[in-house]
Amino acid sequence: MRKTTAEAQPAPSNAPGNVGDVRKANLARVLAVIAGAHSEHRLSRADIATRSKLTKASVSSLVADLLESGLIIEIGVHRDGERGRPSVGLILNPARCVIGMEINVDYISAGLVDLSGKLLTHQIVPRLNRAVNAEQVIDALSELSSQMQQAAEAQDLKILGGGLAVPGLVDEKSYTVLQAPNLGWEAQTLDVRKLLSETKTRFRLFNEANASALAQQQLMEPAERDFLFVSGEVGIGGGLIIDAELFAGPQGHAGELGHVVVQPEGKSCSCGGRGCLETVAGQEAILTAANLGVAARGVSRQQRIERLYQALESGQEPANIAVADAGKSLGVAVASAMRLFNVSTVVFGGHFAALERWLLPATTSSLRTYAPSIAGQAKLRFSPLGQTGALIGAAHSVVGDLLESPHQLVG
Amino acid sequence: MRKTTAEAQPAPSNAPGNVGDVRKANLARVLAVIAGAHSEHRLSRADIATRSKLTKASVSSLVADLLESGLIIEIGVHRDGERGRPSVGLILNPARCVIGMEINVDYISAGLVDLSGKLLTHQIVPRLNRAVNAEQVIDALSELSSQMQQAAEAQDLKILGGGLAVPGLVDEKSYTVLQAPNLGWEAQTLDVRKLLSETKTRFRLFNEANASALAQQQLMEPAERDFLFVSGEVGIGGGLIIDAELFAGPQGHAGELGHVVVQPEGKSCSCGGRGCLETVAGQEAILTAANLGVAARGVSRQQRIERLYQALESGQEPANIAVADAGKSLGVAVASAMRLFNVSTVVFGGHFAALERWLLPATTSSLRTYAPSIAGQAKLRFSPLGQTGALIGAAHSVVGDLLESPHQLVG
DNA sequence: CCATATAGTTCAGGATATAAACTAAATGGT
DNA sequence: ACCATTTAGTTTATATCCTGAACTATATGG
Structure with missing residues (x-):
């Protein structure tokens, strides 16, 4: 033409x-x-x-x-x-899609997301990746990716690109995971070529919280288009969406809510600091405070979390206090973040979502104490995104890139 | 042509x-x-x-x-x-300029800034604006502005626009000061038409810290182009420059470091919250902790600040402890802000600049305690901008707008 | 006085959006 | 059955703008 x-x-x-x-x-x-x-x-x-x-x-x-x-x-x-x-x-x-993937502490996953952002198929494979060589994990994910690519071919779906989310700080340009304490990785350059056969397609690397924030964005009302997504996993990450875009900061690591200081006289943190939010509201911190610490050997984290829910349901003191304390500190951190970022909507995801019932009252009350002038307009939400959030967000963001520069595919 | x-x-x-x-x-x-x-x-x-x-x-x-x-x-x-x-x-x-102005607690000021960002002339008039009707202050500033406009005319300088900085949260579109606790203003719409006779020229309203950050930007090395400016005045404000632009947040109020929570069990703040940075490191907080509180009636703030410097010089305990405490809390707040914004350079301005000698050791040490993993790359700077910072920044930002859309002046 | 070098202008050509005219294909009334 | 009406989409003439090449302008140096 x-x-x-x-x-x-x-x-x-x-x-x-x-x-x-x-x-x-x-x-x-x-x-x-x-x-x-x-x-x-x-x-x-x-x-x-x-x-x-x-x-x-x-x-x-x-x-x-x-x-x-x-x-x-x-x-x-x-x-x-x-x-x-x-x-x-x-x-x-509808016959074009992007492949999204995630490496997390307890699983790897992959899925196909179409241009409208819909997850077409996906697969989650439980897998303990902590302290495992990055190359081995990539090989396993490559396997999963191949399956997805075959599935796509079977449905005449063309894959235009891919995105991968990992729970850590990344350097996109070099496809390097700079720090992922919960995976035990440091300065691991990922051979992403193994993940997608088509070499000319776009491939991007994301922080898990940022990817989840991008997925959450699709679900937000127009009035709540600017928000901070707080991802409570083993660590606590954050992703900020302002003006329909991810605010990533100069090196792409903005939004790290987990290491906001909430207790100047608090406990030491894995980051070397002290009194970080993660030391009170991180998964391990909550479990420990609820007397479900690592003492119970041979019990998986998932099992310990199940026990936490049971304890909360049955109103056991230590568990309820642990979560209330986490909620209070979450309120402190969120109060500061809301002030600094000037956002009024905060969405809690990951394991925080499941704790909504016990967490929300404490967080709301804490926010009223520490930032009464903005607590009124504050909108605290809990994300319905489950384990697929990060892979959807990673893929959808790549879709967004493609839709923003269609000329690359023209002529 | x-x-x-x-x-x-x-x-x-x-x-x-x-x-x-x-x-x-x-x-x-x-x-x-x-x-x-x-x-x-x-x-x-x-x-x-x-x-x-x-x-x-x-x-x-x-x-x-x-x-x-x-x-x-x-x-x-x-x-x-x-x-x-x-x-x-x-x-x-060089015969084109923009007029910059500032309303602060203790003075009003105005100056002419050329297209290269250079301050050509300026005037600072001491004036107690606290709890004074906004209209009266605008009238006084209008007087000052007229003098500047005459000065411009005398030098064949054409004024292309204007900018005004105020110590509070503003809504630019409506030229309204939403909150300025230190001025005692709330929801004051300013009649900015009084400030510039030419009605068709561009006029913008800024938060003081944001304006100062924009002025500071001109002074930064390329390696430190992304930074957080912390303005220590009666209140503590902040302005974030990322990628050569002010990050203002959805409503333009981002960077409010003064109300980051640094002591969950701390004192009540004027914002209604508790343990905000301002309750420890604000000018009034430092003076009070140094036993230079309002007890001394009839003594101006400026005089009390002079006494603070004397006390610090002569090594008086309460003053030194007060500033060290402020520095420590500043470190806590900055640690959190650096994490959230992912910036490694922080510039302290306003009265913090004068306190560098006593503040820096405490802040550095605090940063090492609370964010050791980033303290190494952290660059803490003290701003040489004096009282003219805000007006320069406000004017220069308007210059930037003009230079970004020159077509408005063509044809 | 002319070769050379650099600054700046002129001009033909191609890409693009626009507005208006035009074609295409339906409905509805007589 | 036929034609007016309506809406969708295409064609065409025109203006803007950038580009590249040719051209002019103005210096230095042998």
Whole structure:
């Protein structure tokens, strides 16, 4: 459809603006309108023209390119009984997807996420990765990834990219996990080429909390679009979404709520510090305070957590006090974070979600004590995302990248 | 030079991309190159073409527009003894400026800042604004502003906009000071039209700490371009600069370090909370702890602060302990903030700068205790900005806005 | 006085968006 | 059966803008 005279040149990152950039921006603009329409709500070229404020002529041309790229498809004409020529529906191509993966302390997982952000299939494999060589874990995940790729092929699904989430600080450019204390990893460069056969597709590496925050973003009401996601796992991570974007900070490690100081005279933390939130509200800290510490040998963490729930249900003092203390400290940390980030919505995920009943009263009360002037507007939410949150977020973020630069797939 | 067929239409905010946008972006690009060159280093059109990666032809055309806008000027030909046609120097027009102002607890101020960010003239007028009607303060500031405008006219300086900094939370769009506890203001809408006669020029309202952070930005080394500015005045404010931009948060109130909780069992704060940094390291808190509290009636804060310095110099226990305690808590708050924002540079300004000698050891030590893993890379700096910081930052930020959208002044 | 070198301008050409005219394909009334 | 009406989508003429190449302008050096 388009005549491409200027041949594919790698385009220097800080190239100046020329008319071609307008096309790139408008391709993304049209795609954003299509993606933004509520699922299953097919838009016509005319609808897109109205919503994007581009002319029908431009939209026709842009849509032609997007069809060629395979990112969208036409879904036949729509006779709605109205007068006039029927419209041709345009939707995101359901046969395109991105593979999301996660390495966590107790499991690895992988799944396929389509362009609308829907999880199509996934698989979670329990696996103790703590203190295991990173290469071995990657090999195991590679296995899982292959299965997913075969599943995709069987359904004629084309995989456009991949994302991996790990519970630690990462350096995306070098695919390196800088620190993952709960995995016992330090400065581990991951051979992500093993995870996706197609080498030219985009692959990204995320912190688990950031990935989960990105997944949570899909579930938020417009009024709560800016929020802090607090991931309570073995460690406590955080991911901040401001203005529909992840705020990652200069090195991409922003939002680390777990090491906010909540008790200046508190216990030593694994980070070397003292009185960090993690020392009170981390999974291990809660279990220990609830008398479910490592004393019980040969009992898995999952089993100990089950016992914690039982103890809470039956109203056993140590457990209830442990969680209330965690909630109070969570309130202190959240009060500070809300002030610093200027967000009013905080979403608790991971094991915090399951503790909502016992955690929320203490956290709310603590917030009222430490930040009464903002406690009124504060919205504390608990995430419905389970173990698939991180992989969905990682994949969806890559989807977002693709939808933002569709020109890469055009012509 | 340019034929403007499409006449000035207000341009809808979310207008789609058309070829005209390329021009807007490239005007800004060229201007950024000129502004980015070290002061006094005159760039030729050819230099600009090289640095901007635009062609000489484009640059010539763009420069013509910028000359017409008055944002830049030619400064004659440059014979450097080399072969070839001599180049024509291009610099930011030194006859253009922005007026910056500040309302603080003890003074009001105004000054003229040129397009390169240099403070040309300024005036600081001591004035007790606490609990004074906002309108009266604006009237006084209006007086000062008029003097500045006359000074500008006398020097053939054209004022292109203005910025005002206040010690409190603001809502820029409505020019409202939402909260300024130290001024005793709440929900005060400022009649900023009184401050600048030209109504069509840009006028912005800033939080004092944010404005100071923007001023501090000009002084930072490239390696420390991301930083948190901590403004210690009567209250403690903060401003975060990430990626050369102010991170203001959803409502523009991010960075409020003063109400980070540093002592869960601490004193009540004016914000209604408890154990906020301000209750330990705020000016009043330090003075009180140093036995220089309000007991001494009829003594101005400035006098009490002088006495504090004397007490510190002569090694009086209560004063030294008070500042050491403040420094320790500052370390706690900064540890948390560094974790949350992922910044490694923190710049202390306001009265903290004068306390450097006594504050720094305690803060450094505290940071090592509470965040040893990042204390090594942490860079704690003290700002040389005095009372003019906020007004410079407010004005310079407006300059930045102008330089980012030069097309408004073209044609 | 001319070769050389660098700065800056002019001009033809291609890409893009826009507006208006035009074609396509339905409904509904007579 | 036929045509007016309505809406969807395409075609075409035009203007803007950047680019690359050719060209002009102005210096130095032999």
